[in-house]
Amino acid sequence: MGRVGRAVIAHGQDFEIREYPVPEPEPNTILLRQELAGLCGTDVHNWHNGIEGEMLLGHENVGIIDAIGEGVTMDFVGNPICEGDRVIFAPGTTHGAYGFQSDPDQPPHFRGGFADYIYLCYPDTCFIKTDAPPKVAVLIEPFTIGVHALMRANVQIGDTIVVQGSGPIGLMTLICAKISGAAKLIMVGGPSRRLELARRIGADVTVDIEEVSSVEERTELVRSHTPRGAGADVVFECAGSLPAIPEGLGYIKYSGTFCEVGHFVDIGSFDLNPNRMLMRRNVRLEAIWGSRPEHFVRGLPILEKDEFPFAEMVSHVLPLSRVREGFDALSGEYELAGETVIKIAIGANEE
């Protein structure tokens, strides 16, 4: 097969498009034509610090099966597969993680989503067939973070929940909280377009951090929306800023739960007073790290039901040649083409 495919190679803070021969799938592999690859805050953080060596980024992926290697007959949950099927997959495998592999010049080259093809090893990769549209399916990876968080948070019917941060992880967590029995959902974030989306998802109260700019005021406001001002049952910290943690701990009621879902990259430390911030509140804290195949299996049918405005979260689709614009927008003003960015996805096709 003499086909050639493009891949966006990151090094330092530069991006470069290279062409590689498209591999014929070996036994126990499959080859996907990329449809969409989400751009994640972790990508932006790593790029901001400068990518060491060379890397083909893109770990939030959906694609179409182009060719199937010998011995592959079904997806992770046992559904039969054939060429032309759409699949999503978990980026982590026992031998590494798609979208985080170095040395893209090494065959089989296509091991990240910012490219025309993606080459999957089997059975190492949890990939699952789906009929969700690409703009919905591309969200599965961030959605699984919310699924993981909710499975750890042990939300009960009737709980009052706060989500800090209205980026993709915050909105995904909000959706999962909405379908997990919360009686009242409070979103603390911004800017306003994201909060508007949060309300459509089901946030009963939104607090705009630009409008209510002091921690004390926000804390008082959030607590005023909890039963008898006693605080929230569960707080999800999805903002990813250090001061959000002590602020969020201050929203919680005695014996409540704090889920840390915001620090997937190391941005430093803060002063934690274990007596005042943790002990006196008899609090449980769950630190949520990534997601596992189980969360993909559980989350996908929820995406497929499409009862929430998932597709609208993909605010922008950019071709491979404009990857940098996406990184710039997410490290700057969260604006692109005059519109608030929520999730940027990279598509293989040029417009």
Next chain:
Amino acid sequence: MGRVGRAVIAHGQDFEIREYPVPEPEPNTILLRQELAGLCGTDVHNWHNGIEGEMLLGHENVGIIDAIGEGVTMDFVGNPICEGDRVIFAPGTTHGAYGFQSDPDQPPHFRGGFADYIYLCYPDTCFIKTDAPPKVAVLIEPFTIGVHALMRANVQIGDTIVVQGSGPIGLMTLICAKISGAAKLIMVGGPSRRLELARRIGADVTVDIEEVSSVEERTELVRSHTPRGAGADVVFECAGSLPAIPEGLGYIKYSGTFCEVGHFVDIGSFDLNPNRMLMRRNVRLEAIWGSRPEHFVRGLPILEKDEFPFAEMVSHVLPLSRVREGFDALSGEYELAGETVIKIAIGANEE
């Protein structure tokens, strides 16, 4: 106060309206004007067997505060109350249960819902102020059964759930399952109007037991809608018939959970094979008995959000003088005035 109120007294299978003087509330009591009182399957079962002695039935209640005894200033969750507030309350107290007290001729008489007034002791009674409309608020007691069941069932995001029985308890449990993360909801019941309501609530699949009349066919059909035919994660038995239990156990996957929510009255025994029905499935079984104040506190805000067609479940409102018609409908064809019965509520006002 020389007021007089009516109460429907049941004895054997007869009903009779009596008039009693309306009590002035003693210290630590409150007096409600009844708005609506639900008619429950348990009432019908007990009446069918013949009420021993005399009893003022009605344990699913909503009313308006008519007068407040000295010392009562707030409801169970700490909200201040005043005359004119609407309240719901848990029928169980440390000293008995509203709607199940014998000797209605004994003052204070009004200790059940099929009457013009309801007299509440405090702080024994968990009563809570609400602004839900009466036709929604009257459903809180059956709704708490669903809340209790879901808190025991430990449903996880992405689960496949079956509810057996499409009466009020089944529909309430379906709503609670819908907001607890289920990816797929399967309702097995009938007749068709109830199943139509189930679909509007969120049932993805409905199985009409009149159309699919053999246990084997139903089991095969239900399992065909579960992932890889492996069975449901959780089954809620809300049908209340004995054969529904072994049938429902057959819907479950290995290591799944079976919630028994249907046998609030003793209708006899069935042959249970512990090896084949329980052990080989490594199953967990939760038997849900009634509900507690916590379930009222958790359930009420969900009712108040009114995101489900709660009010439509009250298919019929009958005045005190027509209580018997309600009992007849629920012990017969589930038809009244030419319409399928879901929940019948008794109102104080004559039309």
Next chain:
Amino acid sequence: MGRVGRAVIAHGQDFEIREYPVPEPEPNTILLRQELAGLCGTDVHNWHNGIEGEMLLGHENVGIIDAIGEGVTMDFVGNPICEGDRVIFAPGTTHGAYGFQSDPDQPPHFRGGFADYIYLCYPDTCFIKTDAPPKVAVLIEPFTIGVHALMRANVQIGDTIVVQGSGPIGLMTLICAKISGAAKLIMVGGPSRRLELARRIGADVTVDIEEVSSVEERTELVRSHTPRGAGADVVFECAGSLPAIPEGLGYIKYSGTFCEVGHFVDIGSFDLNPNRMLMRRNVRLEAIWGSRPEHFVRGLPILEKDEFPFAEMVSHVLPLSRVREGFDALSGEYELAGETVIKIAIGANEE
């Protein structure tokens, strides 16, 4: 290798010793020299009904590594292994179960414990190196049933626990309950030698079913030893008789837990009244089916600490030629050589 080994072949109710060539281990297999193989109640039940075809029984095994096939370097938990190491293993694999395979004349023949050798496939088999003595190590399989039961029962510090049945499963469950925080342990069983062992393990109260022969009396006695007579927090049914289930349900307090750990074989049905036996007690029931590799990993270090009289539970060791005597004892009077039988193990060596 021209070695020959013996195997006890069961067919119908007969046993016969055959000789088979000892296989050289293929790649990804290991060969054990059998040390001890426990005789289990399930074996006895199946034998009693007549073994269909031919079978090499014995699924509770400990052996010494005789030879290691190419590619096998470590046990299930990652410890390096070499010839001469003692190992235990879980009898269930993805392709079947040691001790339950038909057609023993088919190579590799040695797929059950009543034989001179045991041939293990890898990595299908969870086998773990141990330095426990053989009479302790041979108990790991029944011990994992207790581990599984306790992990499901959710015992809390200070609970009052009842174990019904003082056979090996009952005693193993008692040990697991003892180390899981129980404040009071009540054993209901017999005969007296087993109850004496139960007391040495830590039973605070023993009830001899021969001395206290009526269900009512036993129930009253058991409940009199629970806090305020309210019933036990958790009951483990390890007796394996049908009437033990309703009796044990009667020991439990409101909202308690009943663990069914006794019906690994189908001995029929009993009349279950779901209202009276389950609902009115708001009970949780866990049906424990076998055990999984996790339970071996967790249970083995407890056996190795040897803080309980494990070795004494192996009341009798019989050579291969006397297997039938073991079956006879366990299907009759639980006496062998004038002593009460607890666990019989089959050893490869003739005395």
Next chain:
Amino acid sequence: MGRVGRAVIAHGQDFEIREYPVPEPEPNTILLRQELAGLCGTDVHNWHNGIEGEMLLGHENVGIIDAIGEGVTMDFVGNPICEGDRVIFAPGTTHGAYGFQSDPDQPPHFRGGFADYIYLCYPDTCFIKTDAPPKVAVLIEPFTIGVHALMRANVQIGDTIVVQGSGPIGLMTLICAKISGAAKLIMVGGPSRRLELARRIGADVTVDIEEVSSVEERTELVRSHTPRGAGADVVFECAGSLPAIPEGLGYIKYSGTFCEVGHFVDIGSFDLNPNRMLMRRNVRLEAIWGSRPEHFVRGLPILEKDEFPFAEMVSHVLPLSRVREGFDALSGEYELAGETVIKIAIGANEE
């Protein structure tokens, strides 16, 4: 009643013995003759910072019922009581906490344990009759901290557990871990006499922080005792020093649990890196604040069984007149009368 009793009044860092008239119990109260009152690290911390105003300290108490006010007939769990019974009680009530009340000159004066009498309100106080000897019973309050910690930690059979800190809270937590299914118990603390007691309780490994003085070495040593060096399942931080927290987090395996049981007083803050210390370990953290009546009810029967060297933990008993010596020892060298201090109890009787 003209009796007079002594009380040790703390103000600033001074102690003074005052005499007060002994109150006749009002209805719904009971009067105890103090037997022993434990001296707690929290007392020492507060005293070290200087007691504001005046306070009668002593919240770990056991006493004999001297007189019973009208209306009191049973203890918290429903046992009948009479004069002469020994009782322990939870120091917290809905209206305050025994041993932390200001204004001891106000009647009824005796509201802390460093005195001849203790005056209990009813039913506000959870008091329970016991037949444990005073030196065992006086430990119930610190023991309940361990009970609370273990109920939150969700230890499973076969877990590897680390306890940091070998003071009374650490030793109590060690006992609770021992009876909760741990396969391996590792105690990190000192000095040697305490570690020797830890080994007798059941610690399989003890790490003396004086001998192994670097964090890196201790971490390596602790991890070398965990399965495959992967870290402990659960770590209990009972040392109460700030650096113990990041150190203890470093002992844990991926997805393990960290229980913070050491910071009952505010001693400041430390630098917490949420990405490296929490997220990357996918950790759960439980902050344990005090204990509740349930923990007394659950813990007392364990104390009463006396299967551990409880009484030996009371290393010193001092009369009221020597309270200061206890505070000095606990704020200094943990030595008194030439012996290592574990728990100091204050007795009413002068030697």
